[in-house]
Amino acid sequence: MLDQAPDASAILPEAYDGPILEIENLSISFFTRAREIPAVMDFSCTVMPGEAMGLVGESGCGKSTVALGVMQDLGVNGRVVGGTIKYKGRDLNSLSARELRAIRGREIAMIYQEPMASLNPAMRIGEQLMEVPMIHEGISRDEARKRALEVITDVRLPDPERMLRSYPHQLSGGQQQRIVIAMALMSKPSLLILDEPTTALDVTVEAAVVDLVKDLGRKYGTSMLFISHNLGLVLETCDRICVMYSGEAVETGAIADVFDDMRHPYTQALFRSIPLPGADKTTRPLVAIPGNFPLPHERPKGCNFGPRCEYFQSGRCDATDILMADLPQGDRHQTRCLRHDEIDWANPPQAAETAERTEAGDVVLKVENLRKYYEVAANSMFGGGETRVVKANETLSFEARESETLAIVGESGCGKSTLAKVLMGLETATEGSVLLDNRRIEQIAIENRDTRTISSIQMVFQNPFDTLNPSMTVGRQIIRALEIFGIGDSDEDRRNRMLDLLDLVKLPRAFADRMPRQLSGGQKQRVGIARAFAGGARIVVADEPVSALDVSVQAAVTDLLMEIQRREKTTLLFISHDLSIVRYLSDRVMVMYLGHVVEIGTTDQVFSPPYHPYTEALLSAVPIADTSVQKQHIVLEGDIPSAMNPPSGCPFQTRCRWKSDVPGNLCETEVPPTRTLAEGHQIKCHLADDILAQMQPVITTADD
Structure with missing residues (x-):
């Protein structure tokens, strides 16, 4: 028998027409043996009924702490030390544990970054979904099951009956996240908190989940607090935005006001460090935010952003605490900047020095008809059963030249990392050839290299x-x-070379004596880059090298890679799912799907029509933090098929929206040939030339 939660109607007013969530001057601290650590200070935020508020900022700025404060789930060390959090007019800080139990899940639901943190691996999906209304509303099992089927349909999962019978491990990451969203919606909450809900998902799955969240918000009238570091996602999902820095809200307002009329130097610096349309690694490079994010117990006096701000005035900005100020323009637009009415916002500081575009040199790497298959037992856990083949890479052919950046893009399971393993010698090829400076290496494992x-x-x-x-x-x-690598004739030679490498990645030489735990994420990645270039690498395979970093750090690490590449004339194979960063730094792009290269060409060719239908869908899925950008709305249905049981014919035919334009059942029976559309531009597709010529740009701006 399930323990039923208390009734929320006895705690909350029957009729309420004010803000759903009202946070005023909130301060949250964590208490350790050594000291009190202030995590959030003087934070205010209001969410109206049906409104979606985006909360953005770097890691450690306090976004998730605010969310946990709303849920009253700060653990044994966390405590609200100032201010109020009101939900429908009731101060959550004043409620008893029993009263909070009535509100959590029923009135306020939270979706976490990692879906398996919310799912019980030992329970079927149906049982987990049915628990929610049975506990919070006391309804019968039959009624709960009907509602579970309805919500599973709402989150666009196929075969709802099968989904209810499944265990979490039998679902893909995207399906797991949809189940978590369904679970959150089972009791039709008034407020939904989403904490980085799409970070672990592919860009195409992310687009589908974001589309889903928006539709469900409209259907159920749910208010949302959407926590993200991705400004493009916030633009696509939210009505308002609150920018946080080092525990404080520094700017808040309607999306259009903050994006187009920003009034805080940190907001401006964030936008200058992300690759928006028009950014170029040579003529319009990104501008990294100088300095480092302050630790909570080392915050400066006055403006927290002061030490990193290009508009900082000593004696003013560091004289006293700075409060949020109302701005005359916009809807409830506020900023925490003393100089907001003195700065010429239309003329931001000049970008970093431009660089000359490097010309690609001789071919360094040549891959021809590469195949990589894995054999696995049908029952690999206990042995026995029929052996099946996983086709991870299928007839890959491409070249990479000296000083060139070749981006490799595609969803999880498309074969990007398998290709990297073969190049590194962690795996050997099944068929085909890999030539490094005309030497075949595809069959030489790393221990034999x-x-x-x-x-x-x-x-x-x-x-x-x-x-x-x-x-x-x-x-x-x-x-x-x-x-x-056998470099250096003595310990002193190697130490001097090590110090030179620290100079190369722009780390202080004093860092040589530090332990990794004393470094930030961006600093650790710089050490990894220094180590990769220690032996004078001809080719560097960068596997999602900035996806784990904050956007401000991404800009610094990306431009560092570009600078070193220009100096060392290295070939860079940049594996990524972030097409914005790919467009910014790559010379050529290779698009992979289910082990195949479906399109390859220069960056301009791949980002302009005609596209392979999969490339078109990838471009549509990219969230772009620019209100002037318009995109075609293309959402791929279904998940990427299994490489153990790939579809017949074209690998993409099960998800392709252009399939009906190909006569007969050609897409289902024959793998398309690789066709050349222009010099250096190839696609693997059955679409006729006249249909390809009709394709429209996926991404357009006001200037186009």
């Missing part, structure tokens, strides 16, 4: 936190790489 080959192909990994040895100093880790 000579020092020259290993040092020639290096990798920068996605997560800088997992790639450094926590028990070795930064300097020792770089010196170790130099020893392996």
Whole structure:
């Protein structure tokens, strides 16, 4: 028998027409043995009925702490030390544990970043969904099951009956996140808090989930607090935005007001560090925010952003605490800047120095008809059963030249990382050839490669936190790489080379004696880059090297990679799902789907029609933080098929919106040939030339 929650109607007013959520001067601290750590200070925010508020800022700025404060779930160390959080007029800080239980889940629901944090792996999906209204509303099992079927249909999951019978591990990441959204909506809450709900999802799945959240918000009239570091996502999902920095709200207002008429230097700096349309790595490079994010117990006096602000005035900006100020323009537009009416916002500080575009040199890497298959037992956990084949890479062919950046894009499971493993020697090829400076390496595992080959192909990994040895100093880790590569005649030579590499990645030489735990994420990634370039790498495979970093740090690390590449004439293979950063830094783009190269060409060719239908969908899914940008609305139905059981014919035919334009059942029976549309531009598609010629641009701006 389930323990039923108290009735929320006894706690909240029957009729209420004020703000759903009203946070005033909120301060939250965490208490340790050493000190009180203020996480949120003087934070105010109002969410009206049916309104979606976006909460943005760098990691550690306090976004999630605000959300946990609303849920009254700050743990044993966290405490609200000032201000109020009112839900429908009731101060949540004053409610008892029993009263809070009536509100959580029934009135306020939260969706977390990692869906499996909310799902019980030992319970079927149906049981988990049915629990919610049975506990909060006391309805019968039959009624709860009907509602579960209805909500599963609302979140656009196929075969609702099968979904109810499934366990969480039997669903994809996108399906798991939809189930979590369905669970949150089961009791029709008035306020939905979403904490980075799409970070772990592919860009196409992210687009579908965002589309879903918007539709459900309209259908149920739910107010939303949407926490994200992605300004483009906030633009597409929210009515209003609140920008946070180091525990404080620094600017808030309607989306259009903040995006087009920003009035805080941090907001301006954020936008200058993300690759919007028009940014170019040579003529219009990104501008990284100088300095580092302050630790909570080391915040400066006065303006928290002061040490990193280009408009800072000593004696004014650091004299006293700065309060939010109302702005005359816009809807409830506020800023925490003393100089907001003195700054010429139309003429921001000049971008970093421009650079000359480098010309691609000779072919360094040549891949021809590469296949990588894995054999797995049908029952691989217990052995036995029929052996099946996973076709991770299928007839890949491409070239990469000296000083060139070739971006490799596609959803999870498309074969990007498998290709990287083959290049690195972590896997050997099933068929085909990989030539490094005309030497075949596809069958040479890394343990059998000579020092020259290993040092020639290096990798920068996605997560800088997992790639450094926590028990070795930064300097020792770089010196170790130099020893392996056989560089330097003595310990002194290697130490000098290590210090030069720290200079190269713009880290202070004093960092040589620091441990990894003393470095930020961006600093750790710089150490990883220094180590990759230690042996004079000819090719660097960068596997999502900035996806784990804040947007402001992304700009610094990206431009660092570009600068080193220009100096060292390195070939960069940049694996990413973020097409905005790809457009900014790549010379050529290779689009992969289910092991196949479906399109390859220069960046301009791939980002302009005609497209492969999959490329078109990828471009449509990219969230862009620019109100002047208009996009075609293309949402892919379904998940990427399994490489163990790929569809017949064209690998993309199960999700292609252009399939009906191909006569007969050609798409279902034959793998398309690779066709050349223009010099250097190839696609793998059955669409006729006249239909391709009718394709319209997916992304347009007001200037187009």
